[in-house]
Amino acid sequence: MERPMQLLGQISEVGKDSRRGGYSRPVFSTAETDLRGWFVAAAQQRGLQVETDRNSIIWAWWGEPGPDAVVTGSHLDSVPGGGEYDGPLGVASALSAIDLMRQRGQEPRRPLAVAVFPEEEGSRFGVACIGSRLLSGAIDPDKARNLTDADGNTLAEVFRTNGTDPEHLGMDSERLAGIGRFVELHIEQGRGQIDLQAPVAVASSILGHGRWKLSFGGQGNHAGTTLMNDRSDPMVAAAQAVVDIRRIAAAHPGARGTVGRISPIPGGTNVIASRVDLWMDVRHRTDEVTAAIVAEIHAAGRRIAAAEGCTLTLSEESLSPTVQFHPGLASELLGVLGDVPVLESGAGHDAGVLAASLPTAMLFVRNPTGVSHAPQEEIETADADAGAVALADVLAHLTDAEAAP
Template sequence: MSVAQFAALWAEIAPIGRAESGGYLRYALTEPELALRDWFRAHAAARDLEVTEDGNGNLFAWWGEPWGSGAVLTGSHFDSVPHGGGYDGPLGIVSAFLAVDRLRADGYAPGRPLGIAAFVEEEGGRFGLPCLGSRLLTGAVDPEKAAALTDRDGVSFGEALGATPSGARPDLVGRVSALVELHIEQGRALDVPVGVASAIWPHGRWRFDFTGRGDHAGTTLMADRRDPMLTFAYTVLAANKEARLSGAHATMARVQVEPNATNAIPARVRGWLDARAAEESTLDGVVDAIVKRAHDRAGRDGTEVGVTAESVTAQVAFDTALAERIAGLLGGAPILPTGAGHDAGVFSAHVPTAMLFVRNPTGVSHSPAEHAPDEDCAAGVEALAKVLEALT
């Protein structure tokens, strides 16, 4: 596996869905993501890998019998956050095809089926629920509920998919012996090219609905206002402060304002909190503190606040024995936790699951500036090939 081989395959998808920002707009089941799926099918066909769909929007390219006994899954997702980087997701799929090439070049013939997955809507960037495809396949979300999720234009996931998702595969646990997802590391936590995941922090999304009274920004006395933007702004700062105090991560990065006009005090401001922590008790504590401070401030602003937990994921501890075995295979690769959610985290509740991380020198992710060096990516392919060889 040469660096040039990685660079050549990577270059094929680099232009797809790239915005002027340099970041990507690869929302699930939109034109760029569909183009990436076509690319996936073409590369599967070129390698004589049978492609199956699971009725949930997830694609699989099989070396060996689809869903055959003891199958090992690898792969990742194509979709991006808005103006996100190109590595988060696609690196795991590109690396999987190259790992197959690497193993075949060695004349290796797997004893178990190997499936390369492209999971749908991992980021939740279009329909709001992260890891939607893997949640459906493992039965972690109801297919009817998933079908009803809508994007910002009101299009439902069911409409985008063309059907109600088929939901959990009953024989998943019996058939799949392991899942290994390769992913770019996202926290400046790795100082060698490849590491192994230990755990995913508990994390979640909470929607804050701040309600006040729409009014004229020029004429309304300051004392007469009930301005929900003030309560939102206070909550943004409170979330940051509470996270710093407790060693958690908390971010309010998305906001919707009605009417969002310069000269009109808003009637409503909706903001989303993303919070994560190493321990569930820490996460609960920081979210409770932020909610309490939002309510206190609402009392002073004459506004109201409602909080809805949109998705909360408990701590994921990956299979410890598998992680240690993989670290050993890779000559003592470091084992480290992450604050980011992944499809592998969803699977870890059902089958032995592991993750490989590829070094990210700046730690920047979910940004056009996300980058991993070609040399490290090639090392990731080598590591993935070694692991898949051992598992199949």
């Protein structure tokens, strides 16, 4: 049996980011492609049947695919400069759980698969959970095909280059109908399990969240020849908007409002920008509150833009409503695992996207720093082992695994 940290040690050098720290593994980068290859090899070493579907999701089957399948898995891509365990822990733990079931002599009576979803973070094409959204029909295939990365490459072009025909992207009703339940294991991305001193937890829900692009337009000009009173500077408007986003979100208990990316155009040090784009992430457990926060931010942004002689355009890039995980499946997990805490998640996951189509659940493994999407993300070996054991117990239960005599 290979334990999760042993498996993760095999890929610990892949995608290391010397400039940002941590790992940068955008979908279909060299790093992420190498990780996909690592997973395929690891699955085949275990005798699993591996296939890549029309949405670039990798499936590794224990036994023949069939109806009422139990699926686990996660993703391998990362945010820029992200942590080592966000995504890969779930994939490594799934492989380790299969090893453990075999070590116990447990043979699943229902089909069991490990799935690896592409572009969960949305760090390359701006929309999170592309693979699960395509699979479930949560994104229009034409919209997905026309998404572009920072270099102007479309998703269609990138997928085609990496062996997926973009003409066949989209909802896969037959595959969805064959999945009975989906359980995703993930490192916790906050302090919930630290405060509760719990190595393993079950998820109850995912906060509603979305991404919006704000584009402030102004007058590009020379930094040295343009008097301060003669400027229509979108950078000044954008800077004020960033502060307002924090202020407005903080006024709503439980809300989160974040600006993590700003792009001035043309981007010269001695140039007044002609346009500044910024991307904000807004989250709240109540979808109506999320919508109200975005509307308030938009109104404040228009006022700021007008005062600076600029314009503002706001566009929605993705929106995921609050997800309540399947209560019956969560109860089954709690019945298997016993007295473990139940936590809501402030982070989005493929399990949340799939929840609209089939029963889904999540297991969280403790993160002793409480930091995620950053190099300081951590996990202890004992907790990783506990997560793999919990996942093996859950998979054995859900597949009605029979121990060998």
